[in-house]
Amino acid sequence: xxxxxAIIAALIVFFVVLxxxxxxxxxxxxxxxxxxxxxxxxxxxxxxxxxxxxxSHMKLLLTWRDDVVRRNVRTWIAPDGKSYKASLSGTCLRxxxxxxEFCDRxxxxxxxxxxxxxxxxxxxxxxxxxx
Amino acid sequence: xSFSRRAFLGAAGLSALGLTGKAAIDAxxxxxxxxxxxxxxxxxxxxxxxxxxCLEAGDCTACxxxxxxxxxxxxxxxxxxxxxxIWKESFEHAFPSLQTDYPPDALRDKPVMVLCNHCDNPxxxxxxxxxxxxxxxxxxxxxxxxxxIGCRYCVAACPYGSRSFNWSDPRPxxxxxTPDFPTRSKGVVEKCTFCEERIARxxxxxxxxxxxxxxLVFGNLNDPESDVRSLLRSHFTLRRKPELGTRPAIYYIV
Numbered sequence: 001x002x003x004x005x006a007i008i009a010a011l012i013v014f015f016v017v018l019x020x021x022x023x024x025x026x027x028x029x030x031x032x033x034x035x036x037x038x039x040x041x042x043x044x045x046x047x048x049x050x051x052x053x054x055x056s057h058m059k060l061l062l063t064w065r066d067d068v069v070r071r072n073v074r075t076w077i078a079p080d081g082k083s084y085k086a087s088l089s090g091t092c093l094r095x096x097x098x099x100x101e102f103c104d105r106x107x108x109x110x111x112x113x114x115x116x117x118x119x120x121x122x123x124x125x126x127x128x129x130x131x
Numbered sequence: 132x133s134f135s136r137r138a139f140l141g142a143a144g145l146s147a148l149g150l151t152g153k154a155a156i157d158a159x160x161x162x163x164x165x166x167x168x169x170x171x172x173x174x175x176x177x178x179x180x181x182x183x184x185c186l187e188a189g190d191c192t193a194c195x196x197x198x199x200x201x202x203x204x205x206x207x208x209x210x211x212x213x214x215x216x217i218w219k220e221s222f223e224h225a226f227p228s229l230q231t232d233y234p235p236d237a238l239r240d241k242p243v244m245v246l247c248n249h250c251d252n253p254x255x256x257x258x259x260x261x262x263x264x265x266x267x268x269x270x271x272x273x274x275x276x277x278x279x280i281g282c283r284y285c286v287a288a289c290p291y292g293s294r295s296f297n298w299s300d301p302r303p304x305x306x307x308x309t310p311d312f313p314t315r316s317k318g319v320v321e322k323c324t325f326c327e328e329r330i331a332r333x334x335x336x337x338x339x340x341x342x343x344x345x346x347l348v349f350g351n352l353n354d355p356e357s358d359v360r361s362l363l364r365s366h367f368t369l370r371r372k373p374e375l376g377t378r379p380a381i382y383y384i385v
Contacts, residue, residue, distance in 0.1 A: 069275045072267070074331055089310055118300075118316035119276065121203075126308050 035109035038101040047078050047091075058114075061088060088120050097124060175270040176325055177352040177380040178339070179362045182222070182243040185346035194244060195219075197341035201326070203314040205304035214295040216323040217246040217338055226383075228374055238385065244347065246338070247272060247293040247323035248371060248379030255285035255294060263320075270352075270380055271325045281318040290375055294322045352380065 016023075046053045048060065064086035067073040076086040084091050096102045099122045107114065185191070198204065198217050207213045219242035222234060253272045256264050263278035264285055286294045300317045308314065312328070315321045326336035334340065339349040350357035359382070362368075368382040 065277060069273075069277065072327070072331060089313075115316075119313035119319075121308055121310040121313060123310040126310060 035106040037103075037106045038098055040095045040097070043095045046095075047076075047082075047084055061092075061116075064088070088116065089123060093122060093124075099124065173268065173353060175352040175380070176249065176330070177270065177350065177359050177382065178246075178325075178336075179348045179350075179359045179366075179368065179382045179384065180244055181346045181348075181362075181366075181384040182241065183237055183384070184344045185244060185342075186237070186241055188344040188346070191344070193341040193343060194338035194347060197337040198323070200307070200309060201329075201337040202312050203301075203305050203309055204321075205301035205314075206306065207301075207304050212298045214297065214301060214321060215292070216321075217244060219243065220245045225371060226369060228372055229369075235385075243383065244338075245291065245293075245371070246381065247325070248291055248377065248381045249325055250380065251378035252376060254288040254290065254375075254377060258284040258288045260284065267327075271327050271330075272322075273327060274320070274322055274324055276313070276315055276319055276321065279319045281320065283320060285320060290372055290377065291379075294320050296320050 053060075064076055065088075067076065068086050074086055075083050077083050093099055103114075195217055199206070202216060204216050205214050222238040222241050222243050223229075225243050225245050249270055249272045251270070253264075253266055256266050256272060259265075260282060261278050261280055263275045263280070265273055265275075267273050281296065283296050286296055297315050297317050297319050302308065302314055305314060326334075326338075329336060335349045336347075339347045348358050348362055350359035352359060354360065362384065363382060366384045369385050370379040370382055373379075
């Protein structure tokens with residue numbers, strides 16, 4: 001049993017490597033439960049049923065984009081008859097005012113980086129700066 | 132056989148000429164320099180600019196400031212990289228084809244406001260490979276920033292310098308970002324859109340609304356009672372580089 005110390009040390013290393021994903025997730029602050037986007041507190045419903053929004057919000061945004069820019073139609077009528085101004089910063093971010101804890105949290109989790117924010121402005125991001 | 136080879140070739144040549152001659156002559160014929168106005172029915176947005184009224188206001192930059200603030204236009208000092216929607220150009224540069232060496236003192240070497248001409252026959256639209264720029268039925272030469280691939284054909288095609296390319300991220304050069312209108316990004320072309328987003332709300336373009344001197348007048352060219360038409364009736368006006376056949380919708384009172 002001259003190798004006892006070496007075996008125990010190797011077992012500890014093995015155990016640490018085996019459980020690495022758990023430690024890593026702890027350190028990175030991610031959970032296995034999902035992104036948990038922070039929902040608006042004052043509003044109850046989105047512009048479309050939440051299942052549709054979860055899966056297809058990007059398609060809706062592209063419809064809005066083409067309506068406004070290419071068809072000069074600035075109002076979008078939801079299936080339930082409510083009408084909204086078709087605007088990314090003006091409408092989505094009015095309810096989902098906390099972009100960082102809503103859109104970004106989910107996108108970071110899913111590993112998508114929409115390039116929209118190179119041009120579209122998150123109103124909350126410029127409130128502090130300037131006047 | 133009395134029909135010799137020589138006669139056959141002659142007849143063949145003559146009939147070929149007869150078949151194709153008209154098309155060939157048409158192809159080489161000069162286009163008429165001034166095609167009649169062919170504006171479609173309905174609304175045709177246009178602007179009449181009175182440079183003298185503008186000059187009376189001195190060093191005023193109200194229209195420039197309003198436009199740049201509304202649309203997050205960056206202020207870049209480097210002339211090779213600057214972004215322009217509406218700007219001042221010397222009278223001689225704005226109207227290089229004026230057939231006189233002696234323009235009136237009131238305008239000689241003086242700045243005039245220039246912007247996208249929203250041409251009836253826009254060369255930028257013809258060259259755009261992605262239809263990122265197109266002509267709307269109300270005359271506005273519109274731009275879809277989402278579809279622009281940054282090829283800069285339109286920048287080269289525009290004879291008025293009305294299109295600018297973003298050589299770098301414009302945001303650091305915007306003093307105060309307005310969240311209501313998106314900025315642009317590196318690698319995208321931009322230009323004046325006649326404030327189509329304001330027109331949609333029945334508001335005049337930002338430059339027109341900001342001009343205290345009423346030197347910029349905006350309206351519907353197809354409405355004989357509009358302000359622009361009444362100015363055109365009562366004043367002699369010029370358009371920039373008319374010989375190119377682009378048929379601008381911006382008129383200048385001289």
